[in-house]
Each structure stands twice: as C-alpha cells, then as structure tokens.
Amino acid sequence: MPKTLLAVLCDDVRIEQGNKFSLMGLFNQFQVRDFTQPLPPFHIFAQISFEQEGDYPLEIELRTIEGEKILQLKALAQARGVDEVRNAPVGTIIFKIGNLKIPRPGQYEFALICNDQVLQTVPFRALVPKQPFVQ
Numbered sequence: 001m002p003k004t005l006l007a008v009l010c011d012d013v014r015i016e017q018g019n020k021f022s023l024m025g026l027f028n029q030f031q032v033r034d035f036t037q038p039l040p041p042f043h044i045f046a047q048i049s050f051e052q053e054g055d056y057p058l059e060i061e062l063r064t065i066e067g068e069k070i071l072q073l074k075a076l077a078q079a080r081g082v083d084e085v086r087n088a089p090v091g092t093i094i095f096k097i098g099n100l101k102i103p104r105p106g107q108y109e110f111a112l113i114c115n116d117q118v119l120q121t122v123p124f125r126a127l128v129p130k131q132p133f134v135q
Contacts (some may be wrong), residue, residue: 004120005090007046007112013094021045021092029125032105041098046112048119050079051086056091058114062100065123071100077114100108102126119129 011025025043030039050056055078062071077091093112102108105128109121 001051001112001117002119003012003049005047005049005086007044007110007122009110009122009124010043010045011057012071013043014047024069028123029127031129032100032102032126033129035102035104035126038099038101039097041096043099044093044095044110044122046093046120047090048077048079048093048114049083049086049090049113051088053079053081053089053133056114058093058112060093060095061111061113062102062110063109070102070108 008023008026009028010023011027014024016022032039038057042078044060048056051062055076058075058077060075061069061071063069073095075093075095077093081087081089083090107123107125109123111121112119
C-alpha cells in the first residue's frame with residue numbers, strides 16, 4: 001500500500017540541483033477578508049512511497065471538515081527508481097493551486113486519495129482577520 005512521506009501546503013516549491021526541493025512559506029491557515037475573492041496562489045507538495053515502480057493515479061480532494069466536497073483534482077504520481085533511504089520507489093506531487101474560492105470561514109482539508117483510499121489529509125483553517133482595535 002502507498003505511504004505518504006510528506007504532504008504540506010506552501011507558497012512555493014523550488015526544484016534545486018541534485019533533485020532537491022526547497023519548500024517556501026509552509027502554512028496551515030488563510031486570512032480571508034472577502035470570501036467572494038480567490039485565495040492567493042499556493043502549492044500542495046507531497047511525496048509518496050510505493051511498493052513498486054509505476055504510474056499511480058491520485059486524486060486530491062478539497063473538502064470541509066464536515067465532509068462537503070468543494071474541489072477534486074486528478075494527478076499522476078510517477079514512481080521511478082528506488083529511493084535508497086526508504087528502499088522503495090517514491091513519487092513527488094507538486095500542485096500549483098490558483099483561483100480557488102472557499103465558501104466561508106472554518107476548517108478544511110485536502111485529502112490525498114489513491115485507489116479510493118485516503119492516504120493523508122492536510123488540514124487548514126480559513127479565518128476572517130480581526131479588525132484592529134481603535135480608541
């Protein structure tokens with residue numbers, strides 16, 4: 001069965017020399033002033049180990065914490081070669097998300113799904129910023 005090694009939300013992903021990844025601005029909440037406007041662009045970064053090399057279809061589902069589905073994305077994890085540390089093939093997924101609107105403040109999650117099984121959820125909150133107190 002596939003195993004999620006890492007799954008995070010971040011502002012940017014940079015692919016460096018030697019096939020290294022630099023993740024910029026890791027976060028788990030959005031400050032949203034106007035829910036009619038899209039969130040700022042961001043990335044979902046995930047690394048998943050598989051039992052054997054191959055191409056693995058994945059789904060990434062955005063949903064409220066209550067289970068209401070908002071968005072579903074399809075991806076293909078390509079696991080090539082064996083990661084010598086983990087002794088298994090590893091696929092890396094980098095999704096750039098832009099123009100995403102969420103309906104209201106609250107708890108949300110991205111679910112990483114392979115073969116109809118949730119591998120990992122990446123939770124986040126959407127908050128309305130507090131107005132500064134003025135005397």
